Amino acid sequence: MFAQTEPTAALTAGPRRGEILAGWRLTDEQRAAATHDGGHLLVVAGAGTGKTTALTARLAHLVGSGCDPGRILLLTFSRRAAAELLQRAEASAGHAVARQAWGGTFHAVANRLLRRHGPALGLDPSFTVLDQGDAAGLLALVREELADVASGAGGPTAQPRRRRRAKPETMAAILSRVVNSRTPVSTVVPRHFPWCTAELDDLKATFAGYTVRKRAAHVLDFDDLLLCWQALFEAPGAGDELRGRFDHVLVDEYQDTNALQADLLAGLAAGGARITAVGDDAQAIYGFRAADVRNILDFPSRFQADIVRLEQSQRSTPPLVAFTNAVIAEAPERHEKQLWSARSGAARPALVTCADEGAQSAAVCERLLNHLERGTPLRSQAVLVRTGHHSDLLELELSVRGIPYVKYGGLRFLEAAHVKDLVAALRLVENPRDEVAWSRVLQLIDGVGPATARRVVLAATAGGGDARIALVDRAPSLAAGLAAAVGQLATALVDAASPALVGRAGAQVDRVRRWLDPQVAARHGDAAARLADLDQLAAAAAGASSLGRFLVELALDPPASTGDLAGPPLRDDDVLTISTIHSAKGLEWDVVHVLHLADGCVPSDMATGDDAAIEEERRLLYVALTRARDALYAYVPLRYHHHRRGRDDAHGYAQRSRFLTPAALEHVDHQGAAPVSDPDPAASAPGPAAGLAAVDRRLASLFE
DNA sequence: GAAATCATACTTTTT
DNA sequence: GTATGATTTC
Secondary structure, eight states, rough: OOOOOOHHHHHHHHHHTTTTTTTOOOOOOHHHHHHSSSOOOOOOOOOSSSSHHHHHHHHHHHHHHHOOOEEEEOSSSHHHHHHHHHHHHHHHHHHHHHSSSSSEEEHHHHHHHHHHHHHGGTTTOEEEEEEHHHHHHHHHHHHHHHHHHHHHHOOOOOOOOOOOOOOOOHHHHHHHHHHTTTTTTTHHHHHGGGGGGGGHHHHHHHHHHHHHHHHHHHHEEEEHHHHHHHHHHTTTTHHHHTTTTSSEEEESSGGGOOHHHHHHHHHHHHTTTTEEEEGGGOOOOOGGGGBOHHHHHHHHHHHHOOOEEEESSSSHHHHHHHHHHHHHOOOOOOOOOOOOOOOOOOOOOOOEEEEHHHHHHHHHHHHHHHHHTTTOOOGGEEEEEEEEEHHHHHHHHHHHHHHOOEEESSSSSSHHHHHHHHHHHHHHHHHHHHHHHHHHHHHTTTTTOOHHHHHHHHHHHHHHHHHHHHHHHOOTTTTTTHHHHHHHHHHHHHHHHHHTTTTTTHHHHOOOOHHHHHHHHOSSSHHHHHHHHHHHHHHHTTTTSSSSHHHHHHHHSSSTTTTTTTTTTGGOOOOOEEEETTTTTOOOOEEEEOOOOOOOTTTTTSSSSOOOHHHHHHHHHHHHHTEEEEEEEEESSSSSEEEEEETTEEEEEEOOOOTSSSHTTTEEEEEEOOOOSSSHHHHHOOOOHHHHHHHHHHHHHOOO
């Protein structure tokens, strides 16, 4: 997986103490973190203080001191972070580390352990993994059935449902929060999902049914992965071995772990592992996923840990650090630290006030191109937004101007309907008991809706045999035409799962697509584009070692950007990054543009009302601002246009984000709106929305 | 009785 | 663009 690299001086220096890190350029703080010897350790690492370097150095130090790399566990927030760390460790500490150390997200590590030790729990190691969308699908299925049972059980047909029920995604979010925070449904719902309180009983019943169905279908959702890992600790036989499996556990981004994950660490610590947790409470931004800042705030007392602080920013220039320090200074509770920087660079961050969103897009492009002309390539610049669609208008503008970009976060590839269809079909190749997948795929057939799909699934899985084979010749009680269509689907799945194709994921995908492609083409007008998406997925699958692994990786580590699957074509081009702030965590660029710093965007109007949520939004802004090395632009549109029913054109004035306080603004230069765009429309060729703004301006000038 | 169709509302952040 | 709930069609 990792490229081989020449060992560096650090490795060849030999394992004598004190010389292990001789080749490293570390600050005193970083060295203290890397070489700490004793019990558990908390490294409070401010933004840009070189925490990855410190963590890598610690890994090298441990191995150099004689620790067995196979007994080191590295837990990171994303697989990408794990890969980077292991790669860097490999470069400096030798190949053995990357090959032998365990690394990945909590979920990926759980998956790996469960494939090996699942039977100790009575878990068939061939389970498939439900991502959150699949989980939502199964919850919807279960809820529908419960409702049918309730109304079919007689009595005056239940009161017409006038209330809108929680969306399946919301149910999944509730359930996940319940599990990860280990808090009962009856507490979680009123506190975090008050608008669902009326259906609390329905939710409880749905969750119970969901659990039963998950087990029957041999699937685990994300939360099950963690729960089952925890259960392994208690499993007779496997438990002792697993608890004592690691000597050192290094956890990155500890501020974004939840109660369940902290318990897993406690389990490992009880087995003798020494925990090193690295994180920054000022950058805790995953509260919505039940991450709890208390984990890092309470770590020293819970684990009797020593604390090392990293406060020297290696990333940002002093003026940027002064600004970001001022922004976070107003957060009420945190591990105290004062970041400073010894870097050169005197340019202050800029607050760019724009007339409206269109002007913001223009202003971004202008500054972007300025930096490009002055030598900062697009790939060293990033545009950061609170939510995926906050960049819609800018993307239009970029397309019109021919500026290439990749977007991370937001709407993801895997969420498109046709992609989910293919993935569901592939899951059936792996696991014919997966009801959610059956239900989805069957409904692709013309004339099959929820009710028919359910009947078919029920009949096919009844015998306990392979449902695919059961459906090849005789679909139960269906019109001849439908039965034939179901038979074709079943045949495709059986073929794809046949021994001749197993192990050749690419061929398996091809076989499934021979059935699926016509369905996709028939259902969607833009068939060409959608089939191209499927081509991408097929190409990625062809490169995987097996279909099962491919599907697990897809669930645990989905492609993060548009074009992540596409491979090299864009690689060597100079491409701008657009990212949600969440997806930008841990990354840095020379020049950073943060958009939409208006109340309602940052903080998001979804977060108002709850103090904790507001504080998380403050930290989110802090994360965004601290991604910049040399230049930072914060954009504030003053006016928003809302398009309603295609005709009405309402607008409203926005307030500058409340987090940009007077104290913070002392550290920025103010820039006005971008110059009004070129009066010649042909020369500037604005996108549709920007075009409207231009028309408005032209009209306004006529009225003067 | 079930599926297709229409109207309407709602769209954060992600392992 | 998509999911839901009500309505119409098969």
